[in-house]
Amino acid sequence: EPEVTQTPSHQVTQMGQEVILRCVPISNHLYFYWYRQILGQKVEFLVSFYNNEISEKSEIFDDQFSVERPDGSNFTLKIRSTKLEDSAMYFCARAPVEGGNYGYTFGSGTRLTVV
């Protein structure tokens, strides 16, 4: 089982609704990432997060997206007003060092379906 737990495993939401995806890393790693994978497409970088701040974000990560680590444990991705094209698998990942030079450990994923 992955060392990073994500909840929910599957979320169905109506277009325009807000969703919050959660990630609970089981380690002291400091570097966290969100990736998404649209069905049949590549795994795409969204955002990296270190020390409670965004380190880097991609063009996909627009104003509709936000990340937080509200309680020092859970790591959340919020999509404020979902669109149909947000339907994808969303993966949280952790790394022991910045930049991924030792690879990432991915969470179990959340399948988001926007209807």
Next chain:
Amino acid sequence: QKEVEQNSGPLSVPEGAIASLNCTYSDRGSQSFFWYRQYSGKSPELIMSIYSNGDKEDGRFTAQLNKASQYVSLLIRDSQPSDSATYLCAVTGANNLFFGTGTRLTVIP
């Protein structure tokens, strides 16, 4: 935008054969290279990492890196039906990983 290219397949091999998966990348500054295995509907699982030119072996898996040609490959010896999955090549960028679209491998019993 850094590019990582893989043949999407599907690649079919008989059980016991060697499966050969290939990947090219565009950024000559990339330092670290990874192969992930992804079963349908599941998250990517790291199976190999390689950092310097040459071969790296781990069990039935061998990763090969040629930085001059910007080429990474993965060989799976004695392929098993349980190896049937999509194999993702990943390459480090400035602060994160860039993935290829993956090669779907089917091992036929």
